[in-house]
Amino acid sequence: MHYGRKLNPENHTGTPPWGPGRPGWHIECSVMSSRYLGRQFDIHGGGRDLIFPHHENEIAQSEAYFGVKPWVKYWIHVGYLTIRGEKMSKSLGNIIPVHEVLSKYEPEVLRLYLLSTHYRSQLDFTWEGLEHTKSVMKRMENLVKLVKAYLEELEPPSRIPDNVGKTIEELERLRTGFFNALDDDFNTTKAMPYLHKFISLANKSLMGKPEYPIVVKVYEILQDFNRVLGVLDKYLQPPLTPSENLVRELVKIIVEVRQIHRRRRDYEVADWIRSELSKLGIKLIDKKDKTIWIIEG
Ligand SMILES: [Zn+2]
Incomplete structure (x- = not known):
């Protein structure tokens, strides 16, 4: 050159x-x-x-x-990153270094927090804002875990049930709203409410006995959202280590033992297993003929 x-x-x-x-x-x-x-x-x-x-x-x-x-x-x-209305700058001495934020919050939380304000607008940094974003992240993570658990347990139906059309349409509408907002000069502020509504609707649709096509749709849209947001990578593609895999297999055995007790109507033992697992953060969801489990973060 x-x-x-x-x-x-x-x-x-x-x-x-x-x-x-x-x-x-x-x-x-x-x-x-x-x-x-x-x-x-x-x-x-x-x-x-x-x-x-x-x-x-x-x-x-x-x-x-x-x-x-x-x-x-x-x-x-x-736009500027401000703190209490003042531009964050070295010369003013009011900077909060990234490593300080990352010592308290996962990097995904910071990323989602910064995305919640349109890039051209001023973002006034607050710890409360980060705390709020952390709870949104938690909801998203738990949703992904729930969907993945269902995907493993549910059998694909031989025909698509009639009653899923409206929900799928509504989920699609929220996906479109999210991406339309981003097409408008990366307007993440406008896109975020679609994400929040999506999480609520997905959670609602997965209550009780969820339909397989809805579970698949929710998973697909979460993956689409994450292609932009990049905050769910470790939940969407979890590379299981051998010890994580071992934990998984052990939990499966414990859940199966509990099923045997339930079938024998020995609810005392079944309930004890449920409450002990719950203390470890493992939540059991009993369905008619099977139990699915998720590890809550
Ligand atoms: Zn320059």
Whole structure:
């Protein structure tokens, strides 16, 4: 690459040809981005305070130098992260480092929290906001676990039951609403209510004796949502370690032993097993002829 040589402002005497001083910040960004992304590229990001003069300078000098227009196809300018209304910045000394947040919350919670505000809007950081997002995450995680448990236990029906159409339509409508909002300049703020409504409707539809096609639909939509949100990876594709697998097999045996007791109408032992498992965070859901179980986080 020749940019380094061409744009090097200093001659060997250390004095730039145009007199004292040197081009700094603006040209650095032009050089760095084109060095790695080429003469023209798709997306350039930055804080909204950089629109002028910084990005305007970058555009002027890069388009002149490369003879292209536009140099960048899309500019994505993000809003400020503030704390108690003040811009979070090192110089003000009011920053909360990411590692401090991650020592208290899962990275997925922080990710979902940041996504809940539209990227161009100002986000006022609060611990309460994170706490609220944590509860949303928990609901989503438990929903995924429940759906996966059903998928393992339920048998696909030979024909699609008549009564599932309306629910599936409604679930689809929420998926469409979510993606339409994102198509509108990544409007995550507008998309989130669809996600919340989806979680509620999915939970409601899975109560009692859920229909297999609904379970499959809920799972499919959760996967679609997660392709954008990226917060459910470890629940949607759990790589089971040998010891996790062993736990799974052991729980299956315990649940089967409890079934034997129930069939013999020995409810005292059956209830004891249920309550002991519950203390370990393993929840049993009794169906007519089988029991499914989930490990609640
Ligand atoms: Zn820059």
